Every structure is written in structure tokens, then in C-alpha cells.
Amino acid sequence: MTKYESIAAVIKQRIQDNVYQTGTLLPNQSDLASEFGVSRMTINKAINILTMEGFVSSQRGFGTKILNHPLWNKDVSPVNEYRGLSFQMAEQHRQIKSQIISFEVAFPEKKIQERLMLTPQQPVYQIVRLRIVDDDPFILEHTIMPVDLIPNLTDDILKESIYHYIQFDLGLQIAGAYRNIQATRADEFDIKYLQCQPTDPVLEVEQVAYLKNGRPFEYSHSRNRFDKRGYTELDMRN
Structure with missing residues (x-):
């Protein structure tokens, strides 16, 4: 597992545990980069994974919103x-x-x-x-x-x-x-x-x-x- 994949897994678990609540904004990329000790590019890759999986939505100028959309039953x-x-x-x-x-x-x-x-x-x-x-x-x-x-x-x-x-x-x-x-x-x-x-x-x-x-x-x-x-x-x- 790459660093950005492991970070994506941690953030996903926080969303599922309601540490990051649906409808709120994810901490900004600079803060996440500081927390995990990586570059903003690495954080951006992690957020891309979460976006593809339906957990967050990023809008330029508005931040990254927690969606936590369930991926159905299969x-x-x-x-x-x-x-x-x-x-x-x-x-x-x-x-x-x-x-x-x-x-x-x-x-x-x-x-x-x-x-x-x-x-x-x-x-x-x-x-x-x-x-x-x-x-x-x-x-x-x-x-x-x-x-x-x-x-x-x-x-x-x-x-x-x-x-x-x-x-x-x-x-x-x-x-x-x-x-x-x-x-x-x-x-x-x-x-x-x-x-x-x-x-x-x-x-x-x-x-x-x-x-x-x-x-x-x-x-x-x-x-x-x-x-x-x-x-x-x-x-x-x-």
C-alpha cells in the first residue's frame, strides 16, 4: 500500500466512525499534510481516491465536503x-x-x-x-x-x-x-x-x-x- 492509499484508508475510517461528520468539510490539505507528514500532492492523491469511492466531494474554492455515500449492498x-x-x-x-x-x-x-x-x-x-x-x-x-x-x-x-x-x-x-x-x-x-x-x-x-x-x-x-x-x-x- 502506498502512502496516499494508507492515508485514504485512515480518512475513510474516520468518516465511517463519524469523526468527520457527513455534510461538514474535511480539514484543509495543508493541515492534513502536516498531520501525516507528507506533501500536499500526496494528500491530494488520497482525496482523489475518496472522491472516486463517493466519500467526499471537492469543489474549487469551497473545500472538500464529506459525503459518505453508501455504495449500495454489493x-x-x-x-x-x-x-x-x-x-x-x-x-x-x-x-x-x-x-x-x-x-x-x-x-x-x-x-x-x-x-x-x-x-x-x-x-x-x-x-x-x-x-x-x-x-x-x-x-x-x-x-x-x-x-x-x-x-x-x-x-x-x-x-x-x-x-x-x-x-x-x-x-x-x-x-x-x-x-x-x-x-x-x-x-x-x-x-x-x-x-x-x-x-x-x-x-x-x-x-x-x-x-x-x-x-x-x-x-x-x-x-x-x-x-x-x-x-x-x-x-x-x-
Whole structure:
């Protein structure tokens, strides 16, 4: 967890504990920077996380107002979330584990070459994992990554957090992702691993994730049970 992520978690807990009351203003960034011993830029990053999650609203000239909007009754994630599922679940004090369904190296087909800016000769990992949260099937992830960019992936890494490995072991900086979210029908994999019914809708998230140097490092599509997970977007105008 980065410094700004840990600060965001502390502030969020204070909001939930009513230390910072709904409808009031968050202490200004200079005071928070002094309290946590960090720069205002770090505090601004923490507030951005809280804004995306619906806990605060920042308006230029008016400060940062406490919203503490509940995110409904099922797990939701901001559409521009890129910290990884393991971090999100750890933040919520929930247990997560991964079941590896398939893990192999292959040469990319044309669509993957285009998505990840690869040549036909650059091998990729093809990974399918079932993410299990609190012993319930949660997300079925189909992930493709360039071998040269994310070297030495192992079963142990896949059972934990690929994003943690990318950021903290490889030292790569993730910039964000482009996502397409749509409803679709359950397929055979969903029925088998997510325990869906044949008539259940599934929320599919197709994603290309990028490093700060602009290179795409992941193409994936995750399959989410309709009753387990959703995505939310906060649209604010300054």
C-alpha cells in the first residue's frame, strides 16, 4: 500500500466512525499534510481516491465536503480503479484467494497484438483465474500479459497479486486503464466456476491497462456475477 492509499484508508475510517461528520468539510490539505507528514500532492492523491469511492466531494474554492455515500449492498468499484482486487479486498478486511484454472505461454493472435502493441513473435502469458472472496466465487479473470514486460510470473504470484508484483517487485508504474463494461450471458466457464445459472446475466469488463510510459501491459476480460459486483462512476464538475 502506498502512502496516499494508507492515508485514504485512515480518512475513510474516520468518516465511517463519524469523526468527520457527513455534510461538514474535511480539514484543509495543508493541515492534513502536516498531520501525516507528507506533501500536499500526496494528500491530494488520497482525496482523489475518496472522491472516486463517493466519500467526499471537492469543489474549487469551497473545500472538500464529506459525503459518505453508501455504495449500495454489493461490492462496487470505481470504473477508474486500477489498484487491483487484492488491495481493494484487503482495504475492506476481506479474505481473497485465487484458483489458477490455466496458465500458459503462447504467441499472440492478431487482436492481442493490436491491443498490447506486440509483434506476432512476442510471447504472452494467457491466464485464467477464479478470484474467491470470503470463500465465495467472485470474479473469473481472463488475462493476457507480455512475457518480456512482466517476466518470471509463477504460480505463487498468480495465487497472490499480480499487480503487487508489477508495482513492488518489478518497480513498474501503472497509469490507468481503458475499460468497456457490458452485460452478457453466462457461458460454460461462468456456470462452472462462478456457479451461475444458465439464464443469469454476467457483467463483463474488458480492459487494456497501461504503464506510465504509455505501454499497454495487460489485456483482460473479467466476468462478474450480477449479484456479487458492480461498478460506479462519480461525475463531478468543478
